[in-house]
Amino acid sequence: EAGVTQFPSHSVIEKGQTVTLRCDPISGHDNLYWYRRVMGKEIKFLLHFVKESKQDESGMPNNRFLAERTGGTYSTLKVQPAELEDSGVYFCASSQDLNMAYEQYFGPGTRLTVT
């Protein structure tokens, strides 16, 4: 079974530019999560999809971040315009059962560097 995949693995952009991160969850997983880790700090929750619907987006930093999940399959996270403080590693995770918190399978992450 293929795991959670994320693309790109690394992105370097200038302040003010736009970047779109993609996540492909494990097939059949209805729940998809985005997390972010700023260097040296904790991994922080951004938002949670159940199929194509946003279940919880309380962790989204501001309206420069836009997440979508078309058809309940893959998800994209767009940052527009990017700021220096957006640099970090963005992790995607997926799970099948909403009630089994430990069954969140994480992707390898996208390292975003904003210069």
Added chain:
Amino acid sequence: DQQVKQNSPSLSVQEGRISILNCDYTNSMFDYFLWYKKYPAEGPTFLISISSIKDKNEDGRFTVFLNKSAKHLSLHIVPSQPGDSAVYFCAASALTGANNLFFGTGTRLTVIP
């Protein structure tokens, strides 16, 4: 405000000895706790978990202890092996509420051969 804290950024242990990683939390609504292991350039991988109704859970060389009154949990690895060298994240969840995980900042464990 950080609700899960790992106050030791790093830990070095000799191979064969015990590794003890610590974690504290502040939110009394948390009822499920997890440890994740992370290698460089990879995502976190689930290691072991414990429900708030228990005070200990063991899986092979890994044991997690929970002290609810102190809002403290620890991960014991015995015996430690060089392959255990990684960053360990403590995480917590309120299963009756939101499904997202709250993570600590991680502890980098180095097991010296």
